[in-house]
Amino acid sequence: MEVRYVTDRHDTLCAKYRQDYRDNPDYLYCGVADMDLAPPEPVLEAMKRRLDHGVFGYTELPDGYEKLVSDWMREQYHCEVKQEWVLFSPRINMALNMAVDTFTEPGDSIIVNTPAYPALTGAVEKWGRNLKESPLLLKNGRFTIDFDGLERLADQKTRAYILCNPHNPTGRVWTDEELSGVTAFCKRHNLLLLSDDIHGDFVWPGHVYKPLLTMYHNPEQEKVIVFNSLTKTLNIPGLIFSSIILPNPEMRRAMEETIDRWGLHNPNVFAADILKPAYRECGEWVDRMRAQVYENIKTAQEFINRELPWLDAYVPDGTYLMWIGYGRTGLSEEDMRRLLEEKGHLIPLMGTHFKEAGRGWFRLNMGTSGEQVNKILERLALCWT
Numbered sequence: 001m002e003v004r005y006v007t008d009r010h011d012t013l014c015a016k017y018r019q020d021y022r023d024n025p026d027y028l029y030c031g032v033a034d035m036d037l038a039p040p041e042p043v044l045e046a047m048k049r050r051l052d053h054g055v056f057g058y059t060e061l062p063d064g065y066e067k068l069v070s071d072w073m074r075e076q077y078h079c080e081v082k083q084e085w086v087l088f089s090p091r092i093n094m095a096l097n098m099a100v101d102t103f104t105e106p107g108d109s110i111i112v113n114t115p116a117y118p119a120l121t122g123a124v125e126k127w128g129r130n131l132k133e134s135p136l137l138l139k140n141g142r143f144t145i146d147f148d149g150l151e152r153l154a155d156q157k158t159r160a161y162i163l164c165n166p167h168n169p170t171g172r173v174w175t176d177e178e179l180s181g182v183t184a185f186c187k188r189h190n191l192l193l194l195s196d197d198i199h200g201d202f203v204w205p206g207h208v209y210k211p212l213l214t215m216y217h218n219p220e221q222e223k224v225i226v227f228n229s230l231t232k233t234l235n236i237p238g239l240i241f242s243s244i245i246l247p248n249p250e251m252r253r254a255m256e257e258t259i260d261r262w263g264l265h266n267p268n269v270f271a272a273d274i275l276k277p278a279y280r281e282c283g284e285w286v287d288r289m290r291a292q293v294y295e296n297i298k299t300a301q302e303f304i305n306r307e308l309p310w311l312d313a314y315v316p317d318g319t320y321l322m323w324i325g326y327g328r329t330g331l332s333e334e335d336m337r338r339l340l341e342e343k344g345h346l347i348p349l350m351g352t353h354f355k356e357a358g359r360g361w362f363r364l365n366m367g368t369s370g371e372q373v374n375k376i377l378e379r380l381a382l383c384w385t
């Protein structure tokens with residue numbers, strides 16, 4: 001199964017193309033986590049069948065949806081998930097907001113590691129909860145969780161911890177030791193643990209992604225929720241589907257009531273059709289796509305280290321995102337943004353998009369063709385000529 005790249009996304013209302021430049025072909029958009037490639041054939045075929053049928057009424061989830069997710073978790077990550085633990089949410093972003101709505105109260109505090117994908121901190125702040133940032137520490141080129149700092153953050157009002165694994169934007173895949181540190185910390189302070197694992201299928205050689213549930217003896221007795229989806233994996237985030245894995249029966253009932261209250265009763269018509277092929281028929285394509293994305297990342301890291309040694313570029317543990325440091329240039333974020341945009345015609349996401357802890361960094365998306373990656377790198381080099 002070929003991986004078909006589509007790097008020109010003008011005139012498609014592409015959200016990662018900035019509105020003010022949308023019609024200008026000279027800019028390269030390397031920000032938003034959405035790859036420039038078409039999904040595998042079995043997914044497209046299922047969508048075409050629905051299109052040809054020509055009716056787009058309300059749909060139900062396919063029979064066995066929960067089993068598809070449960071089998072995937074076992075086969076891919078050796079993680080046992082009972083089928084009844086699986087709930088459907090259109091988006092992870094919605095699911096996170098629903099969890100905050102259901103399990104915390106206004107005025108409660110919630111911990112998030114920063115820099116953070118903005119929807120994670122948004123799910124705290126937009127609901128009138130108090131965001132407690134736990135900035136990651138950079139040690140020898142690796143971001144780590146500040147466990148001492150976490151202890152200082154937890155107080156009587158702290159109710160939850162939102163983890164991102166693999167971590168967007170730094171690309172860290174948390175180790176067993178780090179994950180057990182997080183679960184122990186949450187247990188000690190009786191915190192609900194929410195884990196956003198949407199990037200879990202992008203893990204590079206030498207690293208292993210482990211869903212948090214594998215850290216527990218009996219997840220049904222714990223306050224833990226894992227959110228995941230194949231939308232990043234197959235590059236179909238516009239189809240809008242995700243899973244909530246919630247082992248605790250009491251909490252699951254509460255979450256089901258929230259899903260009902262929010263009126264999220266039917267999946268997107270195309271999402272309903274593609275779930276089976278997506279989970280069962282795309283493995284070979286995923287392997288091929290991942291190998292190509294990994295090559296892009298290595299090419300970029302080698303190029304930057306060789307040609308632009310004043311930047312800090314690492315091969316991430318996971319994700320198709322590169323988190324690039326420019327602290328040693330002494331440039332402010334505004335100056336760096338202008339340099340990239342005006343000289344390089346490059347539009348990445350600048351670090352403070354992920355909160356203040358991201359200052360001095362920008363994020364580049366490597367989920368595109370090798371040719372496009374070369375163009376991005378040439379443009380990056382152009383910034384310093």
Ligand SMILES: Cc1ncc(COP(=O)(O)O)c(C=O)c1O
Binds near residue numbers: 090119198237
């Ligand atoms: C960490 C993380 N969580 C969630 C999302 C969005 O997920 P969804 O489209 O299901 O809301 C993204 C998208 O970039 C992401 O990076």
